Every structure is written in structure tokens, then in C-alpha cells.
Amino acid sequence: MRTRIADGALHLVLAAWAALVTLPLAWAVVSSLKTDAEIFASPWSLPAEPQWDNWIRAWREAGIGRYLLNTLIVVGGALALVMLLGAVCAYCLARYDFPGNRLVYHLLVAGMLFPVFLALVPLFFVVDQLGMLGTYHGLILVYAAYALPFTVFFLHAFFRSLPAATAEAAFIDGCSHAGVFFRVMLPMARPGMVSVGIFNFLGLWNQYLLPLVLNPDPDRYVLAQGLAALAVSQGYRSDFSGLFAGLIIAILPVLLAYVLFQRQIRAGLTAGAVR
Amino acid sequence: MRHGKYRFLIGALAPPLLLYGVFVVSPYAQAFYLALTDWDGLSAEARLVGLANFTDLWGDPLFLAALRNNAFLLLAVPTATIALALFFAACLTLGGRRRRGVRGSGLYRIVYFFPQLLSVAILGVLFQFVYTPGNGLLNGLLDAVGLDALQRSWLADPATALPAVTAVMVWSAVGFYVVLFTAAMESVPADIVEAAVLDGAGNLTVFRRITLPLVWDSVQVAYVYLGILALDGFALVQIMTVGPGGPDNATEVIGLTLYRAAFTYGEFGYASAMGVTLFFITLTLTALALRATKRERVELA
Numbered sequence: 057m058r059t060r061i062a063d064g065a066l067h068l069v070l071a072a073w074a075a076l077v078t079l080p081l082a083w084a085v086v087s088s089l090k091t092d093a094e095i096f097a098s099p100w101s102l103p104a105e106p107q108w109d110n111w112i113r114a115w116r117e118a119g120i121g122r123y124l125l126n127t128l129i130v131v132g133g134a135l136a137l138v139m140l141l142g143a144v145c146a147y148c149l150a151r152y153d154f155p156g157n158r159l160v161y162h163l164l165v166a167g168m169l170f171p172v173f174l175a176l177v178p179l180f181f182v183v184d185q186l187g188m189l190g191t192y193h194g195l196i197l198v199y200a201a202y203a204l205p206f207t208v209f210f211l212h213a214f215f216r217s218l219p220a221a222t223a224e225a226a227f228i229d230g231c232s233h234a235g236v237f238f239r240v241m242l243p244m245a246r247p248g249m250v251s252v253g254i255f256n257f258l259g260l261w262n263q264y265l266l267p268l269v270l271n272p273d274p275d276r277y278v279l280a281q282g283l284a285a286l287a288v289s290q291g292y293r294s295d296f297s298g299l300f301a302g303l304i305i306a307i308l309p310v311l312l313a314y315v316l317f318q319r320q321i322r323a324g325l326t327a328g329a330v331r
Numbered sequence: 332m333r334h335g336k337y338r339f340l341i342g343a344l345a346p347p348l349l350l351y352g353v354f355v356v357s358p359y360a361q362a363f364y365l366a367l368t369d370w371d372g373l374s375a376e377a378r379l380v381g382l383a384n385f386t387d388l389w390g391d392p393l394f395l396a397a398l399r400n401n402a403f404l405l406l407a408v409p410t411a412t413i414a415l416a417l418f419f420a421a422c423l424t425l426g427g428r429r430r431r432g433v434r435g436s437g438l439y440r441i442v443y444f445f446p447q448l449l450s451v452a453i454l455g456v457l458f459q460f461v462y463t464p465g466n467g468l469l470n471g472l473l474d475a476v477g478l479d480a481l482q483r484s485w486l487a488d489p490a491t492a493l494p495a496v497t498a499v500m501v502w503s504a505v506g507f508y509v510v511l512f513t514a515a516m517e518s519v520p521a522d523i524v525e526a527a528v529l530d531g532a533g534n535l536t537v538f539r540r541i542t543l544p545l546v547w548d549s550v551q552v553a554y555v556y557l558g559i560l561a562l563d564g565f566a567l568v569q570i571m572t573v574g575p576g577g578p579d580n581a582t583e584v585i586g587l588t589l590y591r592a593a594f595t596y597g598e599f600g601y602a603s604a605m606g607v608t609l610f611f612i613t614l615t616l617t618a619l620a621l622r623a624t625k626r627e628r629v630e631l632a
Binding site: 098100144164174177208264286310325 | 459610
């Protein structure tokens with residue numbers, strides 16, 4: 057009996073925080089379906105009729121559709137690049153002995169200690185001089201470069217923990233160095249690749265500072281950047297319903313992915329913190 | 332033995348190291364040099380001015396306001412987040428039958444974690460609406476529960492603007508650490524807890540004497556990560572606050588001062604000096620946090 061009352065109290069506390077987390081999001085969803093007049097009238101009212109038109113306006117006119125596409129191109133490209141380079145790099149450092157191995161490893165991992173703000177000014181000029189300001193490939197390369205330290209750090213530990221015998225056997229069977237990596241070791245590292253892949257995907261998807269500085273062309277804006285710019289310009293035009301709709305469209309892909317893969321996503325992100 | 336080892340290594344390591352060298356190492360190295368110059372981005376050559384930029388920083392009211400605000404965030408964000416997360420994690424794991432966790436604990440974790448996935452841009456835009464004075468969620472909520480006397484323009488009032496930003500950071504971070512701490516708490520062997528309960532220990536004692544010492548490693552990690560988060564704050568402030576950084580520099584943060592100095596005023600040398608300062612602050616605090624929270628490791632075996 058005592059524990060049942062105690063459990064009731066626990067649930068009350070826990071549910072309160074769950075409500076606090078859900079409420080702003082649910083409120084934004086409802087607001088995205090209201091007319092501007094309804095939004096101004098009261099934060100609590102429900103829409104008389106759901107205004108799906110807000111969503112269409114946000115997607116087409118406000119450019120959320122284009123920003124989403126830009127984000128997919130940049131994040132997709134950077135993710136593929138950093139996973140390939142990071143895995144190769146971590147593998148070589150973890151499984152081969154050569155002069156300078158420790159130095160290269162520490163140089164890479166030290167990258168995690170530095171705040172990006174420190175690099176910001178020179179980075180702008182490096183990218184500018186390469187003629188890559190406001191280009192997809194420029195952003196892809198920079199994103200990948202800044203995701204590299206963590207990727208190498210995480211996968212290095214992972215490749216170290218794999219048994220040596222399998223690789224030895226493959227070498228004896230006449231497999232080349234690259235063959236052993238791609239056909240034997242990389243498949244064995246899959247769980248680690250998935251964790252760090254999820255971690256990188258979210259980190260890159262959420263980038264705001266780097267595109268703000270390196271991606272000045274509004275046609276190439278990524279989602280985070282476009283949404284923030286929209287908040288300023290829509291505010292002037294007071295199209296708040298459209299802005300709420302844009303916000304929800306930006307949240308939906310992440311929510312969908314979370315519903316489908318919530319276990320892997322939580323495991324991937326927390327594994328990143330524990331390392 | 333196996334031929335072609337070095338050819339493979341060079342081929343494999345050259346592309347990542349080149350990428351890293353050009354976009355990461357070289358900018359960081361240049362930043363330390365630029366911090367000693369008065370470069371404005373236009374003149375062909377940067378003039379060395381020694382430590383003048385750094386002495387200027389200490390007389391710059393904007394930078395000092397930013398330092399103060401980041402110090403506030405540094406105190407408030409990790410403390411509030413860790414306290415809340417430990418509390419909820421304890422609720423999730425210590426309740427239920429034989430203290431095996433409350434029912435529905437998986438569902439709570441799923442819901443709590445979600446804000447972690449929202450980008451700072453989304454958080455900024457969303458909470459700007461929440462804090463809107465006229466038809467925002469927060470004032471509407473206060474009105475609904477009869478506390479309309481507390482209503483205000485949260486982001487326009489210098490007294491509440493920074494706490495409002497802090498609340499967003501805490502709101503979005505708590506769930507992640509609940510998941511992290513619950514995982515750590517679940518790995519605490521059940522028989523230890525049961526033995527303590529048989530000896531008459533209450534929930535609070537179990538938490539303080541058994542759970543907390545055994546999850547201390549995770550708390551330490553959380554402190555460092557949240558500290559780094561609190562030293563940033565740029566995106567939220569830049570999107571949410573008036574000015575941005577206002578009212579009255581109440582929400583100015585180092586990242587914003589740096590960004591403005593560089594990309595609005597073209598004071599690239601001066602901005603780099605801020606970056607170098609931020610780097611040393613980060614480094615010092617990380618070292619301090621790791622040292623201060625260091626404890627004897629508890630072996631479970």
C-alpha cells in the first residue's frame with residue numbers, strides 16, 4: 057500500500073515534466089493550423105478549421121522545401137565523407153604501427169578541445185580564398201572536417217577492440233590491405249559505425265554557426281539558417297501561422313526518425329557522451 | 332612482411348589529414364597569430380600589435396557583459412540540469428516494485444529525450460513564441476492558472492531575459508542526462524540496494540549513499556559537456572533575444588560579441604583575441620571540473 061501511494065506521487069512528478077516537454081511542441085502544432093487572427097486572439101483556442109494552407113505556404117513561398125533539400129544535400133554529403141575518411145583514418149591508427157602514429161592521433165583528437173569560435177575568423181578566409189563560400193561542396197568539406205575528430209576518436213577505440221585473428225586470416229588468404237579493411241574490418245565495425253553515424257547526423261543537421269558564417273547565399277540556406285532568417289522576415293510581415301507551419305515541418309523529419317529508431321538514436325547519442 | 336603497407340597507409344591517411352589540416356588545424360593556428368594583430372580583413376598585411384587586443388578586452392563593456400552572462404550560464408545551466416536529471420532518473424529507477432523502476436519508465440524516457448534532437452535554431456524560434464508577451468504560451472499559461480500578475484515581456488525585461496534563455500537550455504538538455512543517469516543507475520547491482528533497504532535505509536539515504544557515488548562518473552561527464560554548452564549560447568541568443576544580446580546587453584554572450592566584432596565591424600584581430608580568450612577559459616574550466624569532481628573510483632566487483 058505504501059509503495060502504491062509513493063508510486064502515485066512519482067508518476068505525478070514524472071508526468072509533470074513530460075507535460076512540460078510536450079506542451080510547447082503541441083502548442084506549436086496547433087498554432088500552425090490556425091489563422092493569424094486566431095493566433096493573436098488567444099494562445100489556447102483551437103482552430104475553427106485546420107489551415108493546411110499555412111503548411112503549403114511555408115513549404116513553397118517561405119522556402120522551407122528548398123532549405124530542407126539543401127540540408128539533405130549538405131548533411132548527406134558531409135556524413136558520407138566523414139564516415140569514410142573517419143573510418144579509414146581510425147582503422148589505420150588503431151591497427152598499424154608506424155612512426156608518428158601517436159602524434160597524428162593526438163593531433164586529431166585535440167580538435168575536440170577547441171571551441172569552433174576560435175577558428176571562425178580564419179576559417180571564413182580559408183573558405184573564401186578557396187572560392188568555396190556559399191557552395192555545397194565548401195560546406196560539405198568544412199562539416200566533414202569538424203566532425204572528423206570525434207569520429208576518429210570513437211572508431212579508434214572500436215577498431216582496437218576487434219579481434220586480430222580475423223584480419224590475420226584474411227591476410228594469409230592473400231587479401232590486400234584495402235581489401236581487409238573494406239571486406240573484413242569495416243563490416244565488423246558496423247555497430248560502432250551506426251552509433252557514430254547517428255551522432256554525426258544529428259550534429260550536422262543541427263549546425264547553425266558554420267552555415268551562418270560560410271553560407272551567405274539565401275538560395276543555399278540550410279534549414280536552421282533559413283528558419284532563423286524566416287523568423288525575422290515573417291515577423292515583419294506578421295505571417296505567424298506560416299512561421300509556425302515552417303517550424304513544424306522542420307521538426308517533423310526528426311520526430312519521424314525518432315519514432316522509428318528511438319532506441320538506436322538514444323543509444324548512439326549517449327554512447328557518444330560516455331566515451 | 333605484407334608488402335605495400337606504407338603505400339596503403341599514405342593513400343588512406345592523406346585525404347583525411349589534408350582535409351583536417353586545411354579546415355581545422357590551419358584556422359586554429361592562424362587564430363592565435365591574428366589575435367596579436369589589428370587586421371581588418373581589407374589591408375594586405377596585418378600589423379602586429381602585441382597583446383593590445385587582450386588589454387582592450389578588459390576595458391570593453393560589451394565583452395565584460397558577455398563574460399558575466401556566460402559565467403551566469405556556467406553556474407546555472409549545469410547545476411539546474413544535473414539536479415533535475417538526477418532527480419527524475421532517481422524517480423524512474425528507485426520507484427516501483429522492489430525498486431526495479433516505475434511502470435512506464437521507458438515511455439517517460441522516450442518523451443524526455445526528444446528535445447535533445449531539436450536544433451538550436453528550432454529551439455530559438457519556438458521559445459521566442461513561447462515568451463511572446465501578448466499571445467505567447469507562457470503568459471497564456473500563467474493566465475490560465477490565475478497567476479496573471481506574473482505576466483511580463485520575458486525577453487524584453489533585462490531582469491528576466493537571461494533566465495529565460497537559461498530555461499530553454501535546461502529544458503532541452505535535461506532529458507538527455509535523465510537517459511544517461513538512468514542507464515548508470517540501472518547498472519548499480521540490485522542486491523546492494525536491497526541490502527541497504529533491509530538495513531532500514533530510506534529512499535533518500537539509498538540515493539545519497541549508494542546511487543550517487545556509483546553514478547559519479549556520469550555526473551562528471553555531464554558537468555563538462557554542460558559547461559561547454561553554457562560557454563556557447565550563441566545561437567539561442569542570436570535568434571531569440573532583442574538586439575540580439577539585449578535588452579541592455581543582458582543576454583550578450585562571448586560568441587555573439589566575437590561574431591559581431593568579426594562579421595559586422597570587420598575587427599578580425601580583435602575577434603580572434605576573444606576566441607583565444609574563450610579557448611583558455613574552456614581549457615581551464617575543463618581541467619578544473621575534471622579535477623574538482625575527481626573521486627575514488629568505486630569498484631563493484
